Amino acid sequence: MDILFSAGLLALTLCAYFAGLWAFQKARHFSLLHPLVSSCLLIAALLYSFDIDYDRYQRANQVFYWLLGPATVALAIPLDREFERIRALAQPLLLTLLFGTIAAPLCAVTLAYLFGAEPLTLLSLTPKSVTTPIALGIAQEIGALGELTAGVVIFTGVVGAIAGPRLLTLLGVKDQRLQGFTLGINAHGVGTARAFDISPLCGAFSSLALGLTGVLTALILPTLLLWLAKIF
Amino acid sequence: MSSALDYLKGLAVLLLFQLLGEGLAQLLPIAVPGPVLGMLLLFFTLRQIGPPVWLVKTAGRLISLLSLFFIPAGLGIFFLPASIQQQWPAILAAIVGGTLLSIALTGLTLKALTRGLAEE
Numbered sequence: 409m410d411i412l413f414s415a416g417l418l419a420l421t422l423c424a425y426f427a428g429l430w431a432f433q434k435a436r437h438f439s440l441l442h443p444l445v446s447s448c449l450l451i452a453a454l455l456y457s458f459d460i461d462y463d464r465y466q467r468a469n470q471v472f473y474w475l476l477g478p479a480t481v482a483l484a485i486p487l488d489r490e491f492e493r494i495r496a497l498a499q500p501l502l503l504t505l506l507f508g509t510i511a512a513p514l515c516a517v518t519l520a521y522l523f524g525a526e527p528l529t530l531l532s533l534t535p536k537s538v539t540t541p542i543a544l545g546i547a548q549e550i551g552a553l554g555e556l557t558a559g560v561v562i563f564t565g566v567v568g569a570i571a572g573p574r575l576l577t578l579l580g581v582k583d584q585r586l587q588g589f590t591l592g593i594n595a596h597g598v599g600t601a602r603a604f605d606i607s608p609l610c611g612a613f614s615s616l617a618l619g620l621t622g623v624l625t626a627l628i629l630p631t632l633l634l635w636l637a638k639i640f
Numbered sequence: 641m642s643s644a645l646d647y648l649k650g651l652a653v654l655l656l657f658q659l660l661g662e663g664l665a666q667l668l669p670i671a672v673p674g675p676v677l678g679m680l681l682l683f684f685t686l687r688q689i690g691p692p693v694w695l696v697k698t699a700g701r702l703i704s705l706l707s708l709f710f711i712p713a714g715l716g717i718f719f720l721p722a723s724i725q726q727q728w729p730a731i732l733a734a735i736v737g738g739t740l741l742s743i744a745l746t747g748l749t750l751k752a753l754t755r756g757l758a759e760e
Binding site: 526528568 | 651654655657658661672673674675676678679680682683686687691695696698699700702703704705706707708709710711712713714715716717718719720721724727729730731733734735736737738739740741742743744745746747748749750751753754
């Protein structure tokens with residue numbers, strides 16, 4: 409019985425995803441209908457109405473957390489394919505990376521602080537622009553609230569994927585390589601999935617930024633926070 | 641049939657590199673997740689030997705399903721403790737405002753730095 413229930417919760421994720429994808433295509437990629445948004449809303453509504461525990465749902469859906477591992481490793485392939493075009497821009501890319509790694513958490517924390525967030529919430533927001541597995545590792549290290557970090561990370565990615573390309577085009581950043589790299593810095597895997605929708609080249613630059621931002625944030629954020637904690 | 645085998649072969653290689661990455665992560669003094677190190681290791685390997693077709697196929701399939709893999713984790717935001725839920729305006733401001741602001745800032749920085757280098 410328990411196994412059947414788990415299988416049902418797993419099927420729920422798949423069905424909600426395919427329903428979301430179908431609606432997204434029917435609506436001709438209308439960006440607010442991002443499949444991740446509609447499927448999360450649908451599943452949340454169902455879990456609430458049938459009074460199903462989120463922990464129970466998570467345990468039944470472990471396989472998706474597990475698949476994030478090989479999917480992250482797989483990003484090496486587009487990276488390898490576009491390496492020559494990436495190398496041509498190495499210096500500006502690295503400088504922007506350094507800037508973005510600091511700017512993304514800083515923007516989030518400043519705004520949340522102005523809206524009255526408490527310290528634990530602010531702390532949980534800092535790894536919001538890095539890919540989920542890294543963000544969860546950092547959250548653990550700095551004593552943040554893991555569930556909040558995970559949710560914030562995913563929806564940061566969704567906002568980036570929905571509004572990012574349009575915002576950048578509006579600001580005159582039209583080059584696909586630059587759009588991809590910016591998406592990867594700010595919107596990790598979800599932004600990268602969107603970047604692959606635009607073009608494989610855009611996706612490769614996004615993959616690169618996703619990996620580098622993750623590593624760099626893991627390297628500097630915990631140290632930076634410790635240092636700030638000493639000052640204040 | 642051969643196509644199913646191709647995917648299995650591809651998945652096996654990706655998992656192998658993830659394992660290598662996890663092993664390396666244990667040795668390093670910093671908290672970098674294994675899959676990211678695995679991605680870097682695979683990248684350096686592919687630079688040497690070039691990617692086989694079946695690996696390209698598997699990788700493409702997995703990458704196209706990335707959004708699906710994020711669903712269970714993203715759902716967490718609808719099931720937060722009540723004390724955190726009360727701060728939703730701040731959380732929303734950070735997610736929407738913070739993300740748009742940092743995208744604009746990094747995008748413009750990158751554009752300024754690549755002026756003359758990038759062919760539009």
